[in-house]
Amino acid sequence: MRKILNTLAALALVVLPMAMASCSDNTGESDDAEFANWRNRNAAFYDSLLAVARTDVAQAKAAHPDNWQAYTPWRLLPSFSKPFASQSTDTVVARVIESAATPGLTPYYTDSVRVNYIGHLMPTKSYPKGRVFDHSGVYENESYVFSAQYSTPTSFAVSNLVEGYTTALMHMQVGDRWLVYIPQQLGYRSSASGVLLPYSTLCFDMQLKKVARKGHSLSE
Template sequence: MNKRQYAQANKDWLQTKVREDGVKALSKGIYYKVLAEGNGDGIHPSPRSIVTAHYTGRTIDGRQFDSSRGGAPLAIRLCDLIEGWIIAMQQMCIGDKWEVYIPAEMGYGKYSQPGIPAGSTLIFEIELMGIA
């Protein structure tokens, strides 16, 4: 499969995924499914917040490319992450656990990363553990 076919396969996968029950839309083509609800206190991180989260990242073929599970959670300023994370996490409360579907344009786009081919739709299971 060439790069163009791969990118199209990722777009097609996302368009199929968004029709599943429980999948909700965010802005810029990002979608998510709630796996667990947190405290629902209405407090959300801002782009300048330092967020603490456990996560696992996969491509549409199920290949895991990164995870904090089994180690320390990620602690980082939200604005330092990919745009898909910034948009999704601003809607989360502490304790929320979501599966987030990020189109390539809101992830790494046409650039490859270790274990992530260019044009990849990214699937992240994110559990927000803290906001500072």
């Protein structure tokens, strides 16, 4: 399958044995009723998650096992020359599922990483957990799951990914497992490929397995 955007150089989408919902153009409108009004539904879905995350962060529930986080890409952070007004379009939401047992490396933009992940769309009637569009897991009990025995982590450069994915990685430590939600504007925007529809919120169950600094190999 062709790669989407030049930032997806290392994260090629998997062709799944499913018929894609057909789109007549790149507006996010589908001929399939299940994916109708896709662009607006995805925006509303992401906004609801961001509201939960902001409430959680404001109440400082850092000790809660399912605490939420919200991050802004580094290029959008405040500066002396440009004021900053946080919006849903410039924020990545993460829900912490598992934290590293001991402090580990956090990736830099110039690093390479090895990650286990399952990427899926927002929940729909036929796909209550979201339709999977890419993964490094295994198929088990009619769904894709992480497996310490059978999963093969994927390796790629942090800088070669869509901005929302890169942002999440740069706040994780080796061993962390997060549910990451990326708005359309920090994902693939109007691009589509396979089961990935235009203007989709990207949902990733991801675990950072290893980090290699610039000039070093992940095999070291």
